[in-house]
Amino acid sequence: MTTTPHPGCAVVLLPAAHPALPVNAIPTLRAADALYATKDVDESVALVAGAKPVPEHADLLAEAGRGAVVLLAARRTESTAAMLAEAGVPVIDPELPPLLRAVAVMDRLRSPGGCPWDAEQTHDSLRQYLIEETYELLDAIETRDRPALLEELGDVLLQVLFHARIAAEDDDEPFDVDDVAEELVDKLVGRHPHVFADAEVVHTAERQQHRWEELKQQEKQRESIVDGVAFGQPATALAAKLASRTDRANLPAELFPQGDDVGQRLFRAVAEAKRAGAEPEGELREAARAFAADVRAAEAAARADDVDPSTLDAAGWRRYWPR
Structure with missing residues (x-):
């Protein structure tokens, strides 16, 4: 037996x-x-x-x-x-507390006898879902949809649990969700010495942000102020991040790309807005949402006159465009 x-x-x-x-x-x-x-x-x-x-x-x-x-x-x-x-x-x-139950359910889904689809996934195959779930969470935040916010936070948490479970199976460098949590705790404690140790008192959020970057630079021993920037992020957010990093290093704006190419002009606009205290990614998304709302309003107005929106010419769009 x-x-x-x-x-x-x-x-x-x-x-x-x-x-x-x-x-x-x-x-x-x-x-x-x-x-x-x-x-x-x-x-x-x-x-x-x-x-x-x-x-x-x-x-x-x-x-x-x-x-x-x-x-x-x-x-x-x-x-x-x-x-x-x-x-x-x-x-x-x-x-068990819900968070521990979530870990247990993920373990079960991934284990033999669990879900065949879950068992086949890899870090690479899950990338698209991580991006999709992140944008769905961002959409819930921007639309102030509380039920959606609750659901989408859970979907993002699922991605964390899923990747941690896959990582635990690695033959060479395994780690699990407890290791992920421990790494996070060490980071949070280490980057808040004014809270968890007898360090310089930080009175403002701005000073804390600068201090966070200073400590990160020391920890990771980066050679460049742009090391660690995620170049896979959306271009507007990427340009804003580079502007923020270089601003803290006192790099003058005159060194931004000065050409007339579309990309260079866009970079200057985003970088200058970021340095002025704006959040270009969020503001551009808000402007895009407002534009989409205007398009829908014009289409509705045209339909109210029994006009097919697809037949509108420039003059027709101007006629129905919301004032």
Whole structure:
């Protein structure tokens, strides 16, 4: 008899207050080769799940070595569940804090017996989703849509959990979500010495931003003021970031690109706006939204006159353009 559990095995602890099947455990139950319930699990819950009475410990452990066995256990029943947990079977606990449950669900989706699509993903294949989810979050912020903000923050968090789970499987340089969190804590503490240590008191947000960059420069031992700038970001944000970095280094604006090419003129406009205290990316997006709203208003006005907007010429657009 083997005591090494199959990777698809799991123990699902039922909530103490409402011992029903937890929604986040349903995919796990469906993927099981065999589903059992301890004797203290409510009969109606076991019946709904299609769970059989749990066999003897030795038989259960042997079966868990051959296939994906899932055990439903009441919180007050620990012996059988503990036996599997000691053998290395993951425990899905719906009463864990939500963030830890999210990590557990991601682990389950990525593990053998989980979701085939999730199991196939890589850091590279997920790049498009990270960009899409980030822009959807930005859209929720700009439109002040609180329900969407809640949902999109969760989608961005999913990307973090997903990438951390993939990283944990790396053969050469593995790290997991705990390592990610620890790295973040070290960074936040290290870059706020005025809060967590007896360092210079920072009285303004502007001074803190400058201090953050100074500490980052020291930590990363960068040779250039433009080292570390993400050149894959949108061009407007990239130009603004470069302007901000060079402004802190007292680089004069006369050294901005001075040609008449479209790109050079755009760079100067963005950089000068950033140095003047504006946020070019946000302001340009706001202007684009306002323009789109005007287009929709003109189209609606044309339709109200039984005019097809697609047939409008320049004079027609001017006629219906909102004043």
